Amino acid sequence: MASHQFDPGYVEEPFRSLCEDYPAAETYPADDFRVEWGPVFHRGRLDGSARVVVVGQDPAQHEVITRRILVGAAGQRTQGFLARLGIQASYVMVNTFLYSVYGQGGGERHADDAQIAAYRNRWLDALLVGAEVEAVVALGRLAARAFQAWQATPAGQGVEVAFEHITYPTAPESAAGGDPDRYAEAVAAMLRNWNDALARLRPAVRHPDVDRDPVPYGEALTDADYAPIPERDLPAGLPEWMRSRAWADRRGRTPDLKRATIVVTVPRAARRWTDA
């Protein structure tokens, strides 16, 4: 028997109520959001121990299987970014949107929706008001806009916290359209952006969990820049391979079937049976 940690989930208020009453298709139209997979709420500490709040964008295929946000490639790069701040456990992440954005421009079209913001602000209130958070990191433009909208609320105005808007962790993939040169350029630009943000965040994050790694990112992402999702962030019993690299994919012959399908594949290295 090995000992495992897991995320106890939405036990205490106000998180329990936030996971009982949440906006659905009346607020998130099914043509712009994959409401059919259900909302995915958070990842990380809900016990007040978070020093850094990460605001992401929307959950994708890995996230609707594990039911925690920022678990796939974007999450593992974010985890590496936090590690460079010495933050290994004291963080909590919420997204701009509860549901996966579908299609081009779906996120933009709903960036300022009042009902979406009202619910999201209840999460930000719960995580930031009267809390010990020292910095907020927004991943991408929509997340930055969401956080700044909260800062303009009465509750937000009362909270003093460092804030950095950084390039979305998988923006290089989106920008490159499969072109390796454009991808390399976009990664280098992202890592410069991240290094600049880290330099400003280090003095703000005064209570890191461990000593910070002072080495900046290079020109390209290395294996070490992907940190596995900590076991304690996921629900009980999830296998280890769900915490690193890619293992879920949307597939289908038609757009309709692709939207309706997620294929989960155990990575080769985790196939421990005889005939593998």
Add this chain to the structure above:
Amino acid sequence: MASHQFDPGYVEEPFRSLCEDYPAAETYPADDFRVEWGPVFHRGRLDGSARVVVVGQDPAQHEVITRRILVGAAGQRTQGFLARLGIQASYVMVNTFLYSVYGQGGGERHADDAQIAAYRNRWLDALLVGAEVEAVVALGRLAARAFQAWQATPAGQGVEVAFEHITYPTAPESAAGGDPDRYAEAVAAMLRNWNDALARLRPAVRHPDVDRDPVPYGEALTDADYAPIPERDLPAGLPEWMRSRAWADRRGRTPDLKRATIVVTVPRAARRWTDA
């Protein structure tokens, strides 16, 4: 916003510890169990309110996605069986095995493994000793053997509870091998077995949640004999379609790929987007 219930999970002891320390491949060999998908622990009440304990066999593909046992066809038929006892909420389910059995005879080969039983007995102790459970229902032969092994332990000997071993809810599918006549016969035999068990269980279950349905099963399974999995049994945010009928499948061109792959498909009725 609609209000939703969800299962808070493994918050209280001893369940928290049982989900932190559990047997893995050293106890469940990877050639006989799909350890690669992780353990799936339970479904239902862990707060002492259960009047009926169901012992199932092993989790399959729907269960490793939802991370709760007896969610697919077998679970929905079991839910219908409990409804005939007037039990809609006051139940809890555990399995004989933490991991999905792989291949023919894997379950038989490990039916009496001491380490598997030791961990399972800790769950049965937690659910039955000093509890208000009035009846235990074992689904299939292996589950009955597991429960009877627990009854022979010192803790089990001290617990007085009605016990019924019923035909496994998807035994007709296994027995029929695709032959519709054999399937119909096997279903009819199962439902006779279930009617007999219900007749004996009704007087034992003295505290049903609602009035019992006195109508026995017919010769064939009807739609009404499948009860959806209650929302409150699954983790927060899972979509409604994960609680009824079939939506997960093992697929792959080779046995290796099939073992490594689960395809999750949103059922047609739940595809609410425009081009569906």
